[in-house]
Amino acid sequence: MGSFFCKQRRGLTPTRDQQRKKLQRRDCLLRAPCMLCFIVREPAVSEPVPCAPPAQRPAAIDCAHLLLLNSLQEQCCSVLLPGLPTEETDMVCKRKNSGENQQPGTPCKQPRCTPAGEQAPERACPCPGGHSHCTGNQGHASPQNPEDHTPSCSGGDQGNIPSIAGDQGHPSTWHPQDHPQPAADPALPCTEGPSGQAPPECTEKDCMPLLEERCGTEPRCTSCHGTSSQDQLQTVRDADPDAARVEEEPLNINQLPPSLLLKIFFHLSLNERCLCVSLVCKYWRDLCLDFQFWKQLDLSSHGQMKDDILERIGSRFRNILEINISDCLNVTDAGIEMVAAKCMGLVKYTAYRCKQLSDSSLISLATYCTSLQKVHVGNQDRLTDEAIKQLGSRCKDLKDIHFGQCYKISDEGLVCIAKGCPKLKKIYLQENKLVSDKSVEAFAEHCPELEYVGFMGCSVTSRGVISLTNLKNLSSLDLRHINELDNETVMEIVKKCQNLTSLNLCLNRNIDDRCVEVIAKEGRSLKELYLVTCKITDHALIAIGRYSTTIETVDVGWCKEITDQGATLIAQSSKSIRYLGLMRCDQVNEATVEQLVQQYPHITFSTVLQDCKRTLERAYQMGWTPNTSSAS
The missing domain is CATH 3.80.10.10 (Ribonuclease Inhibitor)
Structure with missing residues (x-):
């Protein structure tokens, strides 16, 4: 289904293609490219979609449903997939061989990363046939599909996913609260594919969504991706919310401490502080009225200085230590006395x-x-x-x-x-x-x-x-x-x-x-x-x-x-x-x-x-x- 949409998108113009990407980034619930994006944005139908047998449903719908079951509550399933009842869910997890063409040796889809030389512990298989179609971790290996070069990923400590459908095709109900998720392992290197072949190139589009929903974290292939800058940024934000807030806000001189701003303004003259700085904003005006600036009052050569202005200054700032009224010809003895x-x-x-x-x-x-x-x-x-x-x-x-x-x-x-x-x-x-x-x-x-x-x-x-x-x-x-x-x-x-x-x-x-x-x-x-x-x-x-x-x-x-x-x-x-x-x-x-x-x-x-x-x-x-x- 993913390749189908890719083919359809080849004929789109760049403008419509960019619009589709924007809508996809805005609507995607997992904030990552996955098949769930296409399913959620399907046009609404007047009639409910009938529930098809597991062999006849597309594999994409099953994978999307599996992702939702592991991260969301059962109530979300009925909203996103109204045609699939939550109590009668019968999932088949496949990659290429789905439905009637499935070969018996094809394992269920698992995370793509596993440590080299490490044997995965036993885990429950979500396939309809139980352990009969999976090599899993039963101690004996079954031949994999030669067309599927997907490297298997051990369950490890990434959590045991219980069987959604029991053996013999009988449905069973699984509640997430009954199966707590263990802590996830750090990023693991990719192993070789079947028959000793080198693993195919792993992309973030393929690896991350399924591992994120199964493991509860974002395990990634370090050999393919390394350490993502987004992951590092998210880690910093989680550790220090204040740092994240400061990073999102644009830099502003008002973020400096008031004491530092006062030292900067101290190098300005009285005219510059009163006629320029104090008119910028109310915050700067209040800083310019700080008592430190009015300890040394230089009013020399201010021809318009009069007794009433001098009286107001003296009434507001009683901590004046030095005053200079040279060449102030309008100041009288009464002003000096006040x-x-x-x-x-x-x-x-x-x-x-x-x-x-x-x-x-x-x-x-x-x-x-x-x-x-x-x-x-x-x-x-x-x-x-x-x-x-x-x-x-x-x-x-x-x-x-x-x-x-x-x-x-x-x-x-x-x-x-x-x-x-x-x-x-x-x-x-x-x-x-x-x-x-x-x-x-x-x-x-x-x-x-x-x-x-x-x-x-x-x-x-x-x-x-x-x-x-x-x-x-x-x-x-x-x-x-x-x-x-x-x-x-x-x-x-x-x-x-x-x-x-x-x-x-x-x-x-x-x-x-x-x-x-x-x-x-x-x-x-x-x-x-x-x-x-x-x-x-x-x-x-x-x-x-x-x-x-x-x-x-x-x-x-x-x-x-x-x-x-x-x-x-x-x-x-x-x-x-x-x-x-x-x-x-x-x-x-x-x-x-x-x-x-x-x-x-x-x-x-x-x-x-x-x-x-x-x-x-x-x-x-x-x-x-x-x-x-x-x-x-």
């Missing part, structure tokens, strides 16, 4: 160029946020000593302050800061004309932990600067544009402060070659030396290259006395130099700089032309291309 009242754990406050803020903002911060450690409020014209006093008396943990270009701050406020904040490590003042030596002496006396000190453009003299020699931890000193700074004071600081790593003496016309030579000799830890617009010559550069083994950065821009000789000798003699600033040193030839760039590639030479070349190189690397159109 944030300070709700975020009392604030440790860093930054507000550059917020000229609309006054003392009230800083006083409210000093009142509510007593744990402040960093206060950067540069370029605020309305800030006075009153706010600085409150800050020094209430915030004892201050470590970093920046009051650059706050022109109304004087010694009175800074002395209060120095006396009330002994933990101070960094102070920077810029162009504060009301600050004098009194403030410098107060910081040197009351703040021994100072590491960074900057008094750029303040009314400070050498008398106040010399007091900084008491700071043993001083590592960076910015003395730019100090009008009354002499060489002796600078040399004394370099000798006493052995931890000094950065010294900025720009815009001091009193610094000469002798001072630079002492700095090169005594600065044991010095790495950065800035001498822009100082009164130095080539001897200063030669001394640095000869005596210093630690200085890496030297900037002598706008020093008109520097020539090609000084630039060449410092590059040749210094083993530590990595940067040499020669901006607007007019006596240094550009051709000489080009040669130095080729000879000493580890040194960065800074001139107008060299800086332009590096800028163009970075632009090309970022994908910029020059516009050669006529309009440009």
